[in-house]
Amino acid sequence: MPIIVDIDVMLARRKMAVGALADQVGITPANIAVLKNGRAKAVRFATLAALCETLDCQPGDLLRWEPEQGQDPAQDSHAGGAPR
Template structure:
């Protein structure tokens, strides 16, 4: 899929763990892992907003479009 999820990048920049982010956003660590690994089929705007608040970023810092790409994250 040409949508790349960069949550790992923002977690590293903020020196935050997946568990801490999941707690701040109000979702399970398992659901956050599905999202950050690019396996989610959809994301609620309320979840995206909560991620942006917790990570102090913009939606474009978390997801991006790569034409013709099939990478799931910038980490791998």
């Protein structure tokens, strides 16, 4: 999936453990791991907001898009098209 989750980067910058983040955000360490490892299919805006508040960051500090290998962004069927 071309969405990369950089929670581990922000945890390192804040010198915070996964367990502490999970406690402050109100989700389980297992769910933090799912997000961190890129296995999540979705994230609630409320969870994203809590992560940003706890880590004192913006959503773009936690999420980024990278094209999949072999994918040309100019060939993306959504470029210039209607939003999904």
